[in-house]
Amino acid sequence: MNLPQERHVLVVFPHPDDEAFGVSGTISMYIKQGIPVTYACLTLGEMGRNLGNPPFATRESLPHIRKQELIASAEAMGLTDLRMMGLRDKTVEFEDDEEMVEMMTKLIEETNPSLIITFYPEYAVHPDHEATARAVVRAVRRMDETLRPKLYGLAFANNTAAELGEADVIHDIQSVREQKMGAMRAHISQTAWMLAEMDKRLAAGEPEAENWFTFERFYTYRWHEDFEKLF
Amino acid sequence: MEQVQVGKLQVLLDSFANKDVFLHLETTNGAYASHFDETVFNAGAFIRNIVVKYELGKVAGDSPHRVGLKLPHGWVYAQGITHFEMDEHGRLLMAGHDQTGKLAVALQISETPFTY
Numbered sequence: 001m002n003l004p005q006e007r008h009v010l011v012v013f014p015h016p017d018d019e020a021f022g023v024s025g026t027i028s029m030y031i032k033q034g035i036p037v038t039y040a041c042l043t044l045g046e047m048g049r050n051l052g053n054p055p056f057a058t059r060e061s062l063p064h065i066r067k068q069e070l071i072a073s074a075e076a077m078g079l080t081d082l083r084m085m086g087l088r089d090k091t092v093e094f095e096d097d098e099e100m101v102e103m104m105t106k107l108i109e110e111t112n113p114s115l116i117i118t119f120y121p122e123y124a125v126h127p128d129h130e131a132t133a134r135a136v137v138r139a140v141r142r143m144d145e146t147l148r149p150k151l152y153g154l155a156f157a158n159n160t161a162a163e164l165g166e167a168d169v170i171h172d173i174q175s176v177r178e179q180k181m182g183a184m185r186a187h188i189s190q191t192a193w194m195l196a197e198m199d200k201r202l203a204a205g206e207p208e209a210e211n212w213f214t215f216e217r218f219y220t221y222r223w224h225e226d227f228e229k230l231f
Numbered sequence: 232m233e234q235v236q237v238g239k240l241q242v243l244l245d246s247f248a249n250k251d252v253f254l255h256l257e258t259t260n261g262a263y264a265s266h267f268d269e270t271v272f273n274a275g276a277f278i279r280n281i282v283v284k285y286e287l288g289k290v291a292g293d294s295p296h297r298v299g300l301k302l303p304h305g306w307v308y309a310q311g312i313t314h315f316e317m318d319e320h321g322r323l324l325m326a327g328h329d330q331t332g333k334l335a336v337a338l339q340i341s342e343t344p345f346t347y
Contacts, residue, residue, distance in 0.1 A: 047277075049261050053332040055232040055314055058324045059255065059339065060346075088347055090262070090277070126262045158266065193331070 001172045006035045010113035010149070012104065012136050014042040014092050014128035016070035017187035022154045023117055024077055024183035025173030026216050031078040032176065038081040038111045041070060042132060047089040050190050057189065069187045076182030083107075093131035097138075100131065101231070104139035113149045116140065120153025120219050121227045123160045137221065138231045152218035167217035177213045184212075232314035232326065237290050240315050243323050244288035244298070247340050255279045255339035256309060280344050283307065295327050298338055309338040 009030050013019055019027065019039060030037050044063040051057050057065055067084070074082040085103065087095065108116070121133040133153065140148050152169055173180060184191055184198075201209030259275040285300035285307070299308035311327030318324055322341035329335050339345065 047257075047259070049259060049333040049335075051326070051328060051332065051334045053313075053328040053330065054234075055326070055328055055332075058232060058316060058318065059257070059326065059334065059337050060318060060322065060324060063346075125266045128262075158269070 001175070002033055003029050003035075003171060005033075006030065007114035008111050009035060009037045010107060010111050010116045011037065011039045012042070012107065012116065012118045012132060013039075014087070014126075014132045015045045015048075015089065016041055016043075016066045016073070017045065017190050018119075018129070019077075020073060020180075020183045020187050020191065021212065022156075023216060024073070025176050025180040025213070026117070026171050027079060028077045028176035028179035028183075029171065029173060036081065036111075037079055038083065038107070038113070039074065039079055040083045040085055040107055042085045042087045042092060043089040043128065044070070044084065045089050045190070048190055050192070062189070065189050066187075069189060073183040073186035076186050077179050081111075090128060092128040095131070097135070097231070100135035101138045101142070104135045105142070108139055108143075108149070115150045115152065117152045117154070117218065120155035120160075120164070120221070123153070123155035123157040123164060123219075125157050134227070137227065140221075141223075141226070141231070151221035153221055155219050164219055167219050169218040169220060171216045171218075172214065173216050174214055180213060232316040232324065235290065235294055235296050235312060235315050235325075237296070240290045240296075240298075240325070243315070243317060244290060244300075244340075247323060247342070248285055248288055250342065251282050251284050253341045253344050254281045254283050254307065255337060255341075255345055256307060257334075257337045258309075259335065261333065298325060307338075309336050311336045312338065 027037050045066045046063045048062055118136040119129040119133040121137055124130050124133055140151055198209055257277045264271040264273045283302055285302050287301040289299050291297045295311040295313050297310045298312050312325045313327050315325045325338045326334055327336040
């Protein structure tokens with residue numbers, strides 16, 4: 001199965017590893033199809049809590065490790081346009097809101113995407129996810145309606161199914177299982193415990209674990225239910 | 232990092248006393264705490280590259296330890312410190328790591344600013 005043709009896909013997330021679980025299969029598929037993909041990662045996950053006990057890293061050495069992991073994840077997906085945007089983990093929501101929109105507008109102008117993938121505002125749990133989603137939505141909202149790229153959001157808040165229902169975009173990613181596994185393993189410092197759990201479940205043939213490597217789900221942004229009137 | 236040895240850490244704390252130093256102090260239970268368990272009240276605090284000059288620094292208690300800094304006009308303290316390290320840049324890094332390897336608290340002291 002192929003994904004529908006795109007001109008350019010822009011992916012925007014705040015943390016190294018945000019891409020791994022939810023969209024690395026999708027990114028890998030676009031790349032396999034020859035569709036250019038840009039991944040803008042806003043921070044280096046400087047405030048990650050998984051530092052081990054005994055510790056394998058410190059608060060100060062973690063960003064260096066996570067930067068290398070991010071690069072390795074990009075390599076696993078075959079992604080060549082990786083942009084590190086230089087913000088600090090957990091501070092994204094405190095940045096100037098207008099500057100955040102401008103950052104997204106610049107990315108959009110430069111890459112001219114036909115599709116943008118980010119988090120879905122109000123259903124993305126982490127404050128950095130929410131701030132990223134808001135900035136992207138605002139930048140796209142400012143565009144002429146006829147020129148707007150498609151906007152897919154990743155939603156995983158506990159109230160997602162109750163309020164948004166089922167995802168309307170479902171990608172069958174079985175053909176890029178190895179790439180997705182590679183992206184997830186690249187972020188080993190933060191995903192080790194999750195991967196250990198996953199390996200166990202995969203070995204036990206649990207359908208839920210197999211699901212990671214079968215489908216990725218997105219919600220098309222509902223402009224008619226915009227999270228705010230204007231900005 | 233290594234587990235706190237009180238005597239060793241005390242000497243390091245003493246070595247930064249009475250100097251202008253940059254401070255990093257952080258407590259956290261993770262951005263996802265109340266996502267995974269809605270009964271958790273999620274709280275934390277973060278301060279980085281604040282300049283202080285402490286007249287007395289002390290490590291107290293059994294592990295997890297408390298570390299307190301007495302300032303001319305106030306106090307800094309961190310609770311739950313388990314590990315420490317003098318890094319290659321001469322910065323004193325102290326942290327509290329829980330049983331699952333997650334950082335819960337960090338207190339760091341440096342004569343030069345921490346990166347952004």
